[in-house]
Amino acid sequence: xxxxxxxxxxxxxxxxxxxxxxxxxxxxxxxxxxxxxxxxxxxxxxxxxxxxxxxxxxxxxxxxxxxxxxxxxxxxxxxxxxxxxxxxxxxxxxxxxxxxxxxxxxxxxxxxxxxxxxxxxxxxxxxxxxxxxxxxxxxxxxxxxxxxxxxxxxxxxxxxxxxxxxxxxxxxxxxxxxxxxxxxxxxxxxxxxxxxxxxxxxxxxx
Numbered sequence: 001x002x003x004x005x006x007x008x009x010x011x012x013x014x015x016x017x018x019x020x021x022x023x024x025x026x027x028x029x030x031x032x033x034x035x036x037x038x039x040x041x042x043x044x045x046x047x048x049x050x051x052x053x054x055x056x057x058x059x060x061x062x063x064x065x066x067x068x069x070x071x072x073x074x075x076x077x078x079x080x081x082x083x084x085x086x087x088x089x090x091x092x093x094x095x096x097x098x099x100x101x102x103x104x105x106x107x108x109x110x111x112x113x114x115x116x117x118x119x120x121x122x123x124x125x126x127x128x129x130x131x132x133x134x135x136x137x138x139x140x141x142x143x144x145x146x147x148x149x150x151x152x153x154x155x156x157x158x159x160x161x162x163x164x165x166x167x168x169x170x171x172x173x174x175x176x177x178x179x180x181x182x183x184x185x186x187x188x189x190x191x192x193x194x195x196x197x198x199x200x201x202x203x204x205x206x
Contacts, residue, residue, distance in 0.1 A: 002199065003038035005065070006030045007055040009045035009080060011183075018185035022192055024199050032064045040199060041068045044185075045080035046145070049105065050092035052080055062098060069100055069177055074201035077179035082150060082172070085179055091148050101174055103152035111165035117147040122162045122170075122182075130159025130173050131201065132180070132194045140190045142170075142182040150181060176206040 002019055004012050006028045019026040027034060035041055043065065045052055056062040069075055077085050086097050089105035097105075108116050123139040133140075149168040152158050160171035162182075171180045178198060184191035 001038050002026045002040040002042060003035045004028045005035065005041065005043045005061060007045070007052065007059055007061050009047050009052050009055065011044045011046045011079070011185075014183075015042060015044045015078065015185045018192060018195055019199070022196050022199065024195075030059050030061060032060070032067075035061075035064050035068060036071065036073070038068075038073065039203075040074045040076070040201065041065075042076045042078065043081035043084065044078040045084070047080060048091065049080070049083060049089040049097070049148070050095045052084055053092070053095055053097065056084070056098075065098060066100070072176045072203045072206040074198065074203060074206075075177050076198050077177075078185070079146060079181060079183055082179035082181050083148060085177065086150065086152075089148055100177060101152070101157065101172065101179075102154060103150055103169075105148045106151055107148055108146075108168075109165050114165050117145060118164045119145050122164060124160040124162055124170055124182075126160055127158045128156060128173075130171060132171060132173070132178055132197050133159065134197055136190060136193055142180075142184070142187040142190055144170075144182045146181060176201070176203065 184194040
């Protein structure tokens, strides 16, 4: 069973629908026991970094997320869910993230001819061996919706990057923690393949 963390941040149903499409059982929940008993955990989300952190703390989900990671449950952050795993965001000065991974979330720089937010399909360049991308052809197109992007401190955790006014660290992997700035649930067959790869992971592998 895959637990989708509910912290009032939206985009939960589309993730649940994509998981059901690939034959996985999924539950949207904020209950600690359900999350910690799950085989996999997903933190999706759209919206403000500060509001999201406030809600995670309100429901004590920040503590549950740290527990899930420490218990080696395969964990996937999507879009805002990726950003929250890091230290801070320029969107919300003074607000600390979950600090599970080292790095900062920066605003996409203004560039002639490029609109912000970045909405649409971009190709990925693979870095390091990313388990989410096993069996996927080089430079696949995936769907993004964001105004802020990850600059990870450690290049070794970056498994995919894209270009949009700057280099964007689009996916990371560290032990049992995985994250995508793009939306696999909205990225057609490539996205479903990524979710299948995630669902195959087992906690005893980490």
